[in-house]
Amino acid sequence: MTDTVDLTWYEEEALAFRKRVLDRTAGLSERALADLAARLDREETEFLTREALAMYPGANILSPRVQRLLGSVVASRASEGHPGAKYQTGLRWAEEAEVLAAELICRVFGAKYAEVRALSGSMANMAVLNSLTEPGDTIFSLSTPVGGHISHAKIGAAGYRWLDIHAIPYDAHNWEIKLDELRAEVHAHPPKLIIVGASLILFEYPLREIRAIADEVGAWVLYDAAHVAGLIAGGAWQHPLREGAHVMTASTYKSFGGPPGGIVLTDDAEIARGVDRAIFPGMTANYHTNRMAALAVAAAEMLAFGREYARACCDNAQALASGFRAEGLNVAGKSHACTDGHMLALDVSEQGGGAYAAAALEEAHIICNMNLLPWDPPRRVRNPSGVRLAVHEITRWGMGPGEMARIAGLFADVLLRRRSVEAVRGDVIALKAAFPSLHYCFPEEE
Numbered sequence: 001m002t003d004t005v006d007l008t009w010y011e012e013e014a015l016a017f018r019k020r021v022l023d024r025t026a027g028l029s030e031r032a033l034a035d036l037a038a039r040l041d042r043e044e045t046e047f048l049t050r051e052a053l054a055m056y057p058g059a060n061i062l063s064p065r066v067q068r069l070l071g072s073v074v075a076s077r078a079s080e081g082h083p084g085a086k087y088q089t090g091l092r093w094a095e096e097a098e099v100l101a102a103e104l105i106c107r108v109f110g111a112k113y114a115e116v117r118a119l120s121g122s123m124a125n126m127a128v129l130n131s132l133t134e135p136g137d138t139i140f141s142l143s144t145p146v147g148g149h150i151s152h153a154k155i156g157a158a159g160y161r162w163l164d165i166h167a168i169p170y171d172a173h174n175w176e177i178k179l180d181e182l183r184a185e186v187h188a189h190p191p192k193l194i195i196v197g198a199s200l201i202l203f204e205y206p207l208r209e210i211r212a213i214a215d216e217v218g219a220w221v222l223y224d225a226a227h228v229a230g231l232i233a234g235g236a237w238q239h240p241l242r243e244g245a246h247v248m249t250a251s252t253y254k255s256f257g258g259p260p261g262g263i264v265l266t267d268d269a270e271i272a273r274g275v276d277r278a279i280f281p282g283m284t285a286n287y288h289t290n291r292m293a294a295l296a297v298a299a300a301e302m303l304a305f306g307r308e309y310a311r312a313c314c315d316n317a318q319a320l321a322s323g324f325r326a327e328g329l330n331v332a333g334k335s336h337a338c339t340d341g342h343m344l345a346l347d348v349s350e351q352g353g354g355a356y357a358a359a360a361l362e363e364a365h366i367i368c369n370m371n372l373l374p375w376d377p378p379r380r381v382r383n384p385s386g387v388r389l390a391v392h393e394i395t396r397w398g399m400g401p402g403e404m405a406r407i408a409g410l411f412a413d414v415l416l417r418r419r420s421v422e423a424v425r426g427d428v429i430a431l432k433a434a435f436p437s438l439h440y441c442f443p444e445e446e
């Protein structure tokens with residue numbers, strides 16, 4: 001493989017990394033390249049499952065049954081239209097699984113309608129934007145520094161829909177939406193849609209009040225539950241549809257612990273109809289059809305174990321926050337609370353900043369990510385003052401409050417005590433080895 005393409009829009013580090021890979025693989029046969037790709041996947045899998053504390057919020061480990069279904073031959077089948085009335089033949093079992101997936105997702109979230117074919121949370125958001133807005137319409141969403149997701153922003157799905165995007169006024173230091181200012185702004189620039197929900201989501205939102213403001217100007221409310229879907233499913237987080245959102249989207253593979261994908265939930269038939277059209281024929285033909293059986297399993301596991309899982313996530317987050325504070329780390333949050341859920345943010349501006357901290361933790365096999373904190377200016381996106389982390393994956397491995405105290409110590413070893421990285425890594429691997437199997441799921445089928 002030779003590097004003759006113009007990629008001047010890439011970052012320097014990305015160009016250098018790409019060059020190293022291409023140099024290392026130059027001259028390999030097709031068979032050797034295929035073997036290498038498979039080995040890379042095995043090594044990444046070994047790292048993530050056996051050698052690391054995976055605490056990146058936007059990911060999860062899948063149950064054995066869900067994982068196995070993702071390798072099914074059904075994956076590569078186009079499946080257009082509604083189950084029972086597809087344009088393709090030969091899919092009768094997959095069609096049944098699709099009905100089950102939607103039905104079980106409705107049951108988990110107590111919603112009337114579930115769209116389960118979106119390939120990601122961003123696509124689920126895109127489907128809602130397509131259904132509820134026209135190009136040029138005004139929307140309100142949380143800005144990126146205060147945690148808003150790019151699919152709510154100009155550079156993401158909302159921008160691709162040509163929407164006029166206004167920032168929801170936010171009190172960065174108190175982690176609160178400023179409701180009075182929001183009301184005034186919404187009356188000055190009446191929106192079609194208000195989006196709440198974020199990537200940095202530590203606290204519940206005053207959804208009832210936001211819905212009341214939306215009603216004053218006839219706007220829809222979308223709650224993006226990408227990160228908190230698992231907590232909502234387990235009854236440990238505010239229920240968006242019960243508290244006023246007209247529609248809720250989520251990623252299915254973060255705290256929810258299902259296959260990669262997105263869902264849209266609503267009790268409103270008109271919204272469901274518009275989303276259905278946006279997904280097909282709007283955006284998909286093959287939606288990785290095997291995901292339907294996998295999502296049905298994940299939803300069934302959530303019905304069986306979700307309450308226990310969500311409670312354990314919240315307890316672990318509280319224990320970890322206490323551990324961080326006892327170690328002298330600066331846990332971001334309100335004066336009286338660091339989180340209502342499974343996610344935490346550390347202000348590491350005095351320990352070298354978010355980029356340094358995330359890289360140093362990675363060296364020690366602790367995976368989290370650098371993140372803007374609400375008071376950071378957007379230009380600091382490559383070196384923000386925070387790191388963001390969550391406990392749902394380590395909770396699924398069976399870890400509890402006792403382990404959270406140890407993990408807080410490992411963070412402090414890296415960020416405060418600057419203990420040898422090899423020593424911390426050794427402790428991480430030993431800790432992980434004590435938790436070899438997954439909880440809150442059904443055992444692998446015989």
Ligand SMILES: Cc1ncc(COP(=O)(O)O)c(C=O)c1O
Nearest residue numbers: 058120121122149198199226251
């Ligand atoms: C709030 C929010 N919405 C949507 C998404 C997009 O999800 P996906 O990665 O499934 O497209 C994310 C991703 O992290 C997110 O944080």
